Amino acid sequence: MTLSINGAQKTVALAPHALLLDTLRSLGLTGTKRGCDMGTCGCCAVQVDGLPVLSCLLLTKEAAGKEISTIEGLGTPNNLAPLQRLFWEVGGSQCGFCTPGFLITADAFLRSNPDPTDQEIREAISGNLCRCTGYTKIIKAIRLSAKERAKE
Amino acid sequence: MTSKEIVGKSTPLVDGAEKVTGEAVYTDDITLPGLLVGRILRSPHEHAQIESIRVVDASNLLGVHAVAVGADAPIRFGVLPMTKDETALAVDKVVYLGDGIAAVAADTEAIALEALSLIKVKTKVLPPVLRMDEALKPLKDGVEKIQPMHSYPGSRFKEVKQSFGDVEEAFRDARSSVKGSFRFQGVTHAPTEPHATIAHWSAQGRLTVWSATQVPHYLQRSLAEVFELPMHKVRVIRPYVGGGFGGKSDPFPHEMVAALLAKKSGRPVKILFDREELFITNHGRHPTKTEMALSADALGNLTALQIDALIDGGAWGSFGVITSYYNGALSMGPYKIPSFDYRGRRVTTNKPPSGAMRGHGAVNSRYALETLLDEIAEDLGMDPCAIRLQNAWQPHSLTPNGLRITSCGIRECIEVVREASGWDERRGNLPFGKGLGIGCGFYISGSALPIHWERMPQSTVHLKVDFDGGVTVHSLAAEIGQGSDTVLAQCVAEGLGVGLNRIRVYTKNSDTSPIDLGSYSSRVTFMAGNAAIRAAEKVAQQIVAGAARLTGQPASGFVLEGEEVIYAPNPTIRLSFVDAVREALFDSGALHGKGHYQAPNLNPDLPRVEILRGKESEKGAVMGGTHKGAAAGLSPSYSMSAYIAEVDVDPETGIVKVPKVWAAHDCGFAINPIAVEGQIEGCVHMGMGQALTESFDYNRGSGRIENANLLDYKIIPSTDAPEVEVFLVESNDPEGPYGAKEAGEGPLLPILPAIGNGIHDAVGIRMRHLPITPDKVLAALDKKR
Numbered sequence: 011m012t013l014s015i016n017g018a019q020k021t022v023a024l025a026p027h028a029l030l031l032d033t034l035r036s037l038g039l040t041g042t043k044r045g046c047d048m049g050t051c052g053c054c055a056v057q058v059d060g061l062p063v064l065s066c067l068l069l070t071k072e073a074a075g076k077e078i079s080t081i082e083g084l085g086t087p088n089n090l091a092p093l094q095r096l097f098w099e100v101g102g103s104q105c106g107f108c109t110p111g112f113l114i115t116a117d118a119f120l121r122s123n124p125d126p127t128d129q130e131i132r133e134a135i136s137g138n139l140c141r142c143t144g145y146t147k148i149i150k151a152i153r154l155s156a157k158e159r160a161k162e
Numbered sequence: 163m164t165s166k167e168i169v170g171k172s173t174p175l176v177d178g179a180e181k182v183t184g185e186a187v188y189t190d191d192i193t194l195p196g197l198l199v200g201r202i203l204r205s206p207h208e209h210a211q212i213e214s215i216r217v218v219d220a221s222n223l224l225g226v227h228a229v230a231v232g233a234d235a236p237i238r239f240g241v242l243p244m245t246k247d248e249t250a251l252a253v254d255k256v257v258y259l260g261d262g263i264a265a266v267a268a269d270t271e272a273i274a275l276e277a278l279s280l281i282k283v284k285t286k287v288l289p290p291v292l293r294m295d296e297a298l299k300p301l302k303d304g305v306e307k308i309q310p311m312h313s314y315p316g317s318r319f320k321e322v323k324q325s326f327g328d329v330e331e332a333f334r335d336a337r338s339s340v341k342g343s344f345r346f347q348g349v350t351h352a353p354t355e356p357h358a359t360i361a362h363w364s365a366q367g368r369l370t371v372w373s374a375t376q377v378p379h380y381l382q383r384s385l386a387e388v389f390e391l392p393m394h395k396v397r398v399i400r401p402y403v404g405g406g407f408g409g410k411s412d413p414f415p416h417e418m419v420a421a422l423l424a425k426k427s428g429r430p431v432k433i434l435f436d437r438e439e440l441f442i443t444n445h446g447r448h449p450t451k452t453e454m455a456l457s458a459d460a461l462g463n464l465t466a467l468q469i470d471a472l473i474d475g476g477a478w479g480s481f482g483v484i485t486s487y488y489n490g491a492l493s494m495g496p497y498k499i500p501s502f503d504y505r506g507r508r509v510t511t512n513k514p515p516s517g518a519m520r521g522h523g524a525v526n527s528r529y530a531l532e533t534l535l536d537e538i539a540e541d542l543g544m545d546p547c548a549i550r551l552q553n554a555w556q557p558h559s560l561t562p563n564g565l566r567i568t569s570c571g572i573r574e575c576i577e578v579v580r581e582a583s584g585w586d587e588r589r590g591n592l593p594f595g596k597g598l599g600i601g602c603g604f605y606i607s608g609s610a611l612p613i614h615w616e617r618m619p620q621s622t623v624h625l626k627v628d629f630d631g632g633v634t635v636h637s638l639a640a641e642i643g644q645g646s647d648t649v650l651a652q653c654v655a656e657g658l659g660v661g662l663n664r665i666r667v668y669t670k671n672s673d674t675s676p677i678d679l680g681s682y683s684s685r686v687t688f689m690a691g692n693a694a695i696r697a698a699e700k701v702a703q704q705i706v707a708g709a710a711r712l713t714g715q716p717a718s719g720f721v722l723e724g725e726e727v728i729y730a731p732n733p734t735i736r737l738s739f740v741d742a743v744r745e746a747l748f749d750s751g752a753l754h755g756k757g758h759y760q761a762p763n764l765n766p767d768l769p770r771v772e773i774l775r776g777k778e779s780e781k782g783a784v785m786g787g788t789h790k791g792a793a794a795g796l797s798p799s800y801s802m803s804a805y806i807a808e809v810d811v812d813p814e815t816g817i818v819k820v821p822k823v824w825a826a827h828d829c830g831f832a833i834n835p836i837a838v839e840g841q842i843e844g845c846v847h848m849g850m851g852q853a854l855t856e857s858f859d860y861n862r863g864s865g866r867i868e869n870a871n872l873l874d875y876k877i878i879p880s881t882d883a884p885e886v887e888v889f890l891v892e893s894n895d896p897e898g899p900y901g902a903k904e905a906g907e908g909p910l911l912p913i914l915p916a917i918g919n920g921i922h923d924a925v926g927i928r929m930r931h932l933p934i935t936p937d938k939v940l941a942a943l944d945k946k947r
Contacts, residue, residue: 035191039184040184040187040188040190040191041183041184041185042184043188043354043355043404044190044356044434045354045355045356045437045872046356046437046871046872047436047437048437048871048872048873050437050871050872050873051354051437051872053354080184081183081184082183082184084183085182085183086183087179087180087183087185090179090182090183094182094183095182097182098174098175098178098179098181098182099174100836101172101174101175101836101837101839101840103175103178103181103182104175104405104643104644104645104840104844105181105353105354105355105402105403105404105405105406105642105643106177106178106180106181106182106186106402106404106643107188107353107354107355107402107404107405107643108354108404109181109182109184110184113182129881132880132881132883133880133881135880136879136880136881138880139354139872139877139879140354140880141351141352141353141354141405141407141844141848141877142405142643142840142844143840143843143844143847144840144843144844144845144846144847144848144883144886145843145847145880145883146843146883146885146886147836147839147840147843148880149880
């Protein structure tokens with residue numbers, strides 16, 4: 011099976027029931043995290059054709075032929091995406107385990123809603139759990155990112 | 163000293179770029195050649211004698227490389243040396259539903275699970291003890307104790323009493339006295355990262371364990387004990403940790419199991435918990451029944467506090483001895499209360515073990531105390547802020563239970579949130595259903611007396627500065643997301659007058675890092691921070707010596723700042739940091755410095771207790787008094803906090819919302835303000851969960867948790883998280899690093915009673931059972947009508 015991940019084609023041999031989360035992690039894309047295996051925490055969020063999905067609930071074969079984007083494709087340490095930089099700068103990431111899932115979710119959300127209210131941000135990330143921050147600085151980072159995108 | 167360049171400035175976490183890019187490597191992200199999957203067979207019974215375990219079918223399954231049972235590693239361990247009651251896997255009996263019975267290591271998870279299904283266990287089911295009142299009675303069916311190694315009879319684990327002053331007389335003479343029965347359900351840490359461990363034995367017989375732990379040092383100790391190795395034969399590596407909150411502060415059975423399976427198979431073994439395993443092995447906050455009474459005189463001065471706490475320890479000891487004391491000792495403030503009577507009883511039940519969770523031992527009693535304080539104020543016709551201010555601790559005072567209070571910003575905390583929230587105008591004047599409530603608290607900045615009464619420092623930091631001009635910091639202080647690596651980097655950069663980009667922090671490896679006791683009891687900033695400052699001073703002296711030699715000026719005149727070494731009497735004489743370093747090391751090699759921290763003797767006037775067993779000691783232990791349990795709650799410094807919560811109660815549905823919280827915390831000095839804010843905001847969120855939505859829901863009459871997943875265990879979602887306005891009060895602690903105190907746990911305490919008291923202001927009901935779910939609110943409103 012051939013998958014398109016972060017713009018690169020990868021051919022993988024898979025069991026038919028392989029979950030996208032397991033496939034990605036077995037390819038070394040370990041930024042996508044396993045938090046609950048049942049779609050309750052959002053740590054495993056990735057984008058498929060630009061929309062956020064929970065990779066622990068998606069069969070890999072269902073993502074074949076589509077564009078899969080993971081945290082590794084969002085930006086690199088030398089070239090952080092603005093959303094990544096802001097999560098870091100304003101303290102939207104503490105232990106960091108939920109962070110990739112939040113970034114993936116927020117990135118997709120801001121594309122669909124470039125000028126959100128705080129309430130809309132809260133609703134957009136309500137499928138992602140963070141146990142460290144109380145969400146305050148996550149919401150702030152997303153709000154600031156929207157403002158930066160608007161200026162560009 | 164010159165003005166501070168690095169500390170006191172909001173600093174993005176030094177390991178933050180790795181986290182936002184997904185590069186940060188957590189334990190489950192690690193793979194090794196030949197790595198096997200380990201899984202644990204868990205007990206379906208709450209309490210049972212194991213008669214036989216048949217593993218041959220599992221062992222013979224293709225792809226299985228090791229099967230382990232309790233008898234393979236029977237040495238008991240536990241975080242507290244006086245209550246080592248856990249084993250890698252159950253020996254002879256299981257004591258809670260979920261207790262490990264056997265384990266396998268296999269090529270894949272599917273094979274491991276199939277192998278578990280092939281293990282045949284014969285048990286004799288014993289009557290379980292599930293309720294605390296049952297645990298106080300003799301056990302049934304000839305069972306003498308749930309845990310044979312516990313010293314108390316029956317199912318009692320620990321009973322402590324502390325009494326100061328004449329409580330009976332105080333209540334007799336009181337103008338106002340109130341009492342209440344409070345109940346607290348168990349709650350758990352629920353970090354986003356499940357437990358994960360990898361173990362590997364090298365050809366030389368050394369054991370390496372990678373684990374998501376807050377306490378690498380205690381894990382190293384326990385592994386050495388269980389596998390009968392000298393401690394130096396054990397290496398613990400702590401990868402990035404996805405949150406702890408106390409949930410990763412015990413050495414755990416699964417860590418022993420991974421090591422056992424790796425030993426038996428000769429291959430590295432990884433154990434990763436699923437979410438349900440994380441819930442059922444728990445170690446979270448103790449379910450508690452608290453009877454409390456509080457009295458005051460006619461002027462509103464508090465006169466006596468009486469507490470009787472019955473604490474559900476679940477199956478194991480964990481930190482329970484400390485919990486048993488903290489429910490009392492950490493209630494005696496931040497108010498002057500001259501007389502105090504406490505009884506704490508922790509019982510063992512056949513339920514998932516309780517342990518230390520953020521605000522350990524202080525949270526439940528705090529809710530009760532702050533609620534009763536509001537009731538006394540109401541009875542006396544006083545304002546709740548006013549009664550707290552009137553009774554607030556003074557800086558540099560001593561409490562009746564021997565706590566040495568130094569810096570103390572509790573008054574400032576109350577005043578700032580009172581002002582910011584519009585308390586004086588708004589409280590009592592909001593429409594029905596809206597209210598304001600206040601809660602306060604204090605917490606230790608590390609325990610002055612460490613868990614192990616041994617002759618060793620509580621924290622040590624090593625520095626290395628070499629020809630490249632980089633500064634390497636080594637410490638075993640466990641970064642778990644709270645930002646301790648960043649605090650260490652800041653303290654060292656400040657001390658050497660250099661930018662943070664020169665600093666490299668290594669805190670993951672017990673081979674190379676000097677011992678720090680770990681990230682629990684809010685000790686790291688205070689203790690490791692002080693050690694880091696001292697280490698930087700040692701290195702600075704060497705750099706200055708180099709500068710003095712090169713310039714011919716006396717060493718005493720140099721300061722390090724702005725990446726330069728400057729001769730203060732004539733600032734035109736200056737060297738770059740790197741030039742001074744190179745001069746200092748050219749004939750000696752890389753510069754090294756170390757600093758350590760050891761809590762001082764906090765009350766030299768009192769007799770000292772010998773801490774060094776069988777050895778002569780000059781210093782003796784740091785004790786606040788001569789009463790039993792005097793060390794419980796004793797800390798070199800205490801944080802203070804006061805919160806006001808705005809609460810909306812819907813009288814039709816019983817749903818409670820918290821739109822806004824004003825949170826003031828006295829952290830002494832905020833070394834990294836953005837991280838302190840983050841701790842406070844996170845504490846508000848976690849405490850609000852315990853107040854309103856989170857609880858362990860047991861199937862009636864069993865020890866089975868019905869909501870062992872993140873859907874049914876209700877953490878406050880982003881849509882209900884309050885807006886938090888943070889106020890940092892800086893009381894400048896005389897012994898803290900740059901004046902800093904803790905900020906990781908204390909900020910959780912005030913939010914629960916602030917919400918409870920806000921509900922009373924909103925709709926006139928006093929809620930004594932947590933969590934305050936809509937059904938309880940509606941029942942209380944019905945009762946009031």
